[in-house]
Amino acid sequence: MPEFRTWNLDQFKDWIDMCLHCGACYARGPIVPHNWRELPPHEYAAPHKKCPPFEYFKFKNHSPQGRQILASLIFNNRYEIDEEVIRSFYSCTSCAMCNDICIPYQPLYTVLAMRQEIVEKGLEIPSRLKKITDNIQSSGNIFGRKKHPKTLENFSLPETGEDIFYSGCYATYLQPETALASVKILKSAGIDIAHLGDKEGCCGEMLKQSGNMKLFKKTAVENVEKLKQAGAKRVIISCAHGYSTFKNDYTNPHVVGVLPFEVIHITEMIASLLKQGRIRFSKNLNQTVTYHDPCFLGRQGGVYAQPREILAAVPGLTLKEMGRYGKWSYCCGAGGKVTLNAFPEMAKETAKERLLEARAVADTLVTSCPTCLAHLKKTAETEGIDIEIVDLSMLVATAMELSD
Amino acid sequence: MSDENLIKGLKAIVGPKMVSTSPTVCESYAYSFSLSIDWVTRPEIVVMPTTTQHVSEIVKLANRYKVPITPKGAAGMTGHGGPLHGGILLDFIHMDNILLIDDKNMKAVTEPGCSFFKLAQELFKKEMILPTAEYGPGPNVAASAITPVNGFGKTRYGRNIDLVEGFEVVLPTGEIVQIGSMAYAETDFGPFFRYITGPDLIGLYTQSNGAYGIVTKIAYRCIKRPPYWSFFTYYWPLEKIRQCTEVLQETTAMELFDVHINDKWKFEGFKFLTGVSLVPDDCYFCVVFSINGFSQQELEGKRKTVEALCSDLEGKELPGIAESFFDAWPTFFCPPTHPVAAQLADAGYKVTKGGYMYMYDSMNYPLSWFPQVYEKIMEIAQKHKIHGPPRLTVFDGFPMKSQVMCSQTWAFVNRKDPEWMQAIHDSKEEIREWFGKRGGTYQQCFPPVLPDFTWTNQESAHALLKRFKQFLDPNNILSPGTF
Structure with missing residues (x-):
């Protein structure tokens, strides 16, 4: 099937909507009936409600199917982007349940492509997202805080090493207790953990989610270079967003491509340490x-x-x-x-x-x-x-x- | 149309969050599931009722302002349609409750926005099934009855509309009526029987495009679910089409669950796209049998009978095809969830640059006429050069126990290639003319989606339907353009 994850905007513009309009991505109820002998196993037992923005806003333009329709029209110059279109595409939570339901069309990637189109056309994105973009550029974090995280300073972690803990904006500035717990666990298990300290910047997920792919790429390249310079062989991340950004988006050949280090979520690390008997x-x-x-x-x-x-x-x-x-x-x-x-x-x-x-x-x-x-x-x-x-x-x- | 008082009135009925006049919102409702047509009509107002009373009040208001109303599903397949003529589109997605499952009397009653998949699972838990292909995750239980499509698939038992026993309907005046078994729904007996003391009114609402009233509840007849199932396939070469037809006639007369026929082009498409051949060289028609029983012994007995008949009429067994369709998870009931379908979609995209479409409207004709109809379809397909790869005219047949064949013929299409598009449309028009003259009827689409000549072989019946329409809906607000 198409590697939508790595498609560029031009590929989406050439793409014609092939959606069958079956509604499985957002309509209420199951996505399969039964096979006459048994009800579907968990893998195919989709929940009654699937799409949060559709459930909240009620109308189809806030559903994967509705967005596929609008994107196809816009990419084929048959409909103009207006304020409601922008709302429709930014209301998506990127939860990706539609991608798991609709394997051929992976609707989430069309949403992200349309956000890119909106940004590249210079149209107004929701104001708070614009502010976050400014914050990342000026302060290196989404909150616009000064770039001196105190979170992990008591540990006196080295700034270089093979195992680097990447805390990310939320764990650094808003939920420091999660970063602290992660580092304590890793140290207790005998991992020589390092942290970039002041040099750690935002992973750029919000840039990508907002549609600003140019800035995202720049951020990704800089982050990977910093981690490489610090000697990283494994980057351990406690934030799900940072983890997905490094693992799925940085590895896109149009962004960074193959990373010079392994990316591990803290839960993967803890599960592995448990198996090795290093956590008790x-x-x-x-x-x-x-x-x-x-x-x-x-x-x-x-x-x-x-x-x-x-x-x-x-x-x-x-x-x-x-x-x-x-x-x-x-x-x-x-x-x-x-x-x-x-x-x-x-x-x-x-x-x-x-x-x-x-x-x-x-x-x-x-x-x-x-x-x-x-x-x-x-x-x-x-x-x-x-x-x-x-x-x-x-x-x-x-x-x-x-x-x- | 965008009369402020009308909008205010609608918002007063259903609440302000359930009404939209935004062009972008309306644009997202302009499209249909239908693959055979490009029927794109943007509604001017989308409204989401949540009760029958809402529907009644909306219809009364629309009458006052003489604004057309289309219940979602009336233009397209299985409930995913856009409107026929602008105006108000009612989306029933929030009226999706199952109101009754009666496992003693084998009945089910639902609201119109319930999906077949949801109903199928709830029936399954009570050891019941609807003997249809039960296709569709969208709000389609009522829509598939009022649209001519009758659901995406049929079984040997017939079409979805053959299983409908009752309706609650909001008339064009806004009155709420219960017909068929729903007339008894509130009594001690419940919705037990399709027929009231008098003419059968159900038929006025099935295949009506919603032109005579808006269905707000629907009652279905179900059957007990046998625990034992078997799926298998036999095939015949083209020159044995008569023997194949005889098997279809004989087996649809037996107490089997389903008999389904495809020609080899369905599998040739797979071969063309992937290079992998799924069927032997001498295979032309594939017939899939779905049989069931309340005991292993019954199941084996039925299977032996069918296999003996197929062998006697020179069919050969083809393992793997039927089993992969029904037996393995994921089933093919919802193609977007299926990884093979995903691969095909990708491969298909490279050829067609945009989806496939049904070439002809689904057609109904006597099963005994299958060889002639098939031959004509392929003759026309060859003439217009849509036969064989990459355009691949594929035959998909649903023979029913009434000895009627419902079939659809589809082809891949590159929507960016005007010559290819034209060839398909020319084929479609030519087969319609030939078919209509012989008395064939259509499903899936009616006027205004199709040209008026749909009615030319049933003129007096159509004239009567028009008179009913004038009487019931003098302002012509419900799904205008059909009758």
């Missing part, structure tokens, strides 16, 4: 938890098993899955941070739905992405939903009694 738990947590698969780690990164292996190994912990889990996990609403910034009300409503789904099966929700963590936590607080939300690394550090 000393505390019984005695609680029932549910696990929220971050879209950028699960569907976009293919990491489903490792977080569950870790949870299964923690003493006294029982994992109870939500109705939508693994491949069919529902987005938390942050939506690659695009919807969080461009459509905060939709992001909140989506998070609320996910939190209530979690609350129905457990008192604690575990996730492994600082963006999901921050957004779900904030929504639980503002909406008064009584559920504890923890990062998997922090939970592991607690069970290892490394927290204090």
Whole structure:
């Protein structure tokens, strides 16, 4: 099938919409019936609701199918980009469930291509995304904070080494406890971990998600060069977005291509260290938890098993899955941070739905992405939903009694 | 049209978030699932009702402003259609509840936006099935009954409309009526029987394009699901078309689940695109049998009977084809989820630069006429040079127990190649003329999507339908242009 992930804008413009308009990507209900003998296995048992922006905005222009239609018209000069078109394409959460449903057309990549078209035509993107682009350019992080992260300074980590921890904007500036927990675990397991310190810059995911591919490429090249100079053989990332950006987007031949180091998510690392016997738990947590698969780690990164292996190994912990889990996990609403910034009300409503789904099966929700963590936590607080939300690394550090 | 008071009225009925007049929103509703036509009409207002009462109030309001209304699904296949004529498009995606599954009396009642896939799974849990191909993840349960397409697939049992037993309908005046088994729905007996004491009114609404009323509930007749299933294929060379036809006639008369026929061009397409041949050189017609039973013994008995018949009539067994379609996960019920379909889509794209389309409208004719109809289709395809790779006229036949063949013939098309497009349209027009003169009827599309000559072999019936239309819908607001 076409490698849409690596297509450039011109290839999308030449592409004619082949969508069958079957509706599987967004319509409610199953994507297959049965095979006369049995109901579909989990791999094909799609959930009732699939597309957060469609569920929030109700109309098809906010669905993968509707966007395919509009993109095809626009790329063939049969429709002009207007304000509603821009809203339609920036309301996508990039959760990628449509990609898993519709294998031939992979609708998410058309959305990203159209965002690129919008930027390259010099049209106005949602103002908060523009501000984030400015922040990345001026401060090297999405928040526009001064470039001196204090998060990891107590560890006196070296700035060079074979194993480099890449903390990313959210873990550095907004959820430092997740980065701290990750580093403690790695050090406790005997990994000589390094960190770029002030030199670490934003991974650029927001540039790509906003459609600014030129700046994204520049950022990616710079980041890879810095890590290469620092001697990285393995880059360990605690952020699902950073992980997906390095693993899926930097490796695009039109961006960087083959990376000179391995990219590992912290959950992959912890699961591997557990198997090697280098991590040991000393505390019984005695609680029932549910696990929220971050879209950028699960569907976009293919990491489903490792977080569950870790949870299964923690003493006294029982994992109870939500109705939508693994491949069919529902987005938390942050939506690659695009919807969080461009459509905060939709992001909140989506998070609320996910939190209530979690609350129905457990008192604690575990996730492994600082963006999901921050957004779900904030929504639980503002909406008064009584559920504890923890990062998997922090939970592991607690069970290892490394927290204090 | 964009009368502010009309919009205000609609918003008052369904809530402001369920109405849109945005050109971009409306543009995304202008397209249909249909692969045989380029029927693109942008609605001016998209409205999402959530109750029958909403639909009733909308229709009353539309009458006041004389604005056309199309229930989504009336132009296209299985409920994914755009509007027929601008105006208001009702999208039933938020009316998708299953209202009743009665496993004692084998009935199901749903709202119009329910999908066949959803209904199929819920029936399955109660050891029931709808004896149709049950295609479609979209809001299509009612749409497939009111559109002529009758769903994407049929089985030996017939078309979806053959299984409809009752409707709740909002008339063009806004009145809400229950017909067929739905007339009994609220009684102790429930929706047990299609026929009321009097004429059967169901037929006025099936294949109607929504022109006589808007369906808000639909009752289906189901069957008990046998636990034992078997799928297998036999094939015949072209010169044995008579023997193949005889097998179709004999097996559709038996108590099998389904009989389906394709010609070799379906598989030649795969060979052309991938270089891999799925069928032997002497294979021309492939017939897939789906049989079931309530015991292994019953299943084996049926299979032996069919196999003996096929062998007697010079068919040869072709392992692997039917099994890969139904047995393995993922099934082919939803092609976009299937990795092989994805590979084919990619390979197909390289040839066609944009999808395939059905070449002819799906046609209904006596099963005994299959050899002549097939021969004519291929003769015309050869004349217009769409026979064989890469254009690949493919025959897809659904013989039914009524001894009627429903078939569709499709071809790949490069939409950027005007000569290729013209060849397909010329073929389509020529087969329609030949077919219509012989009494053939169409499914999938009616006027205004098709030319009016669709009706030329059934003039008096059409005239009566027009009179019904004038009587029931004097302002001609419901799906105008059909009758």
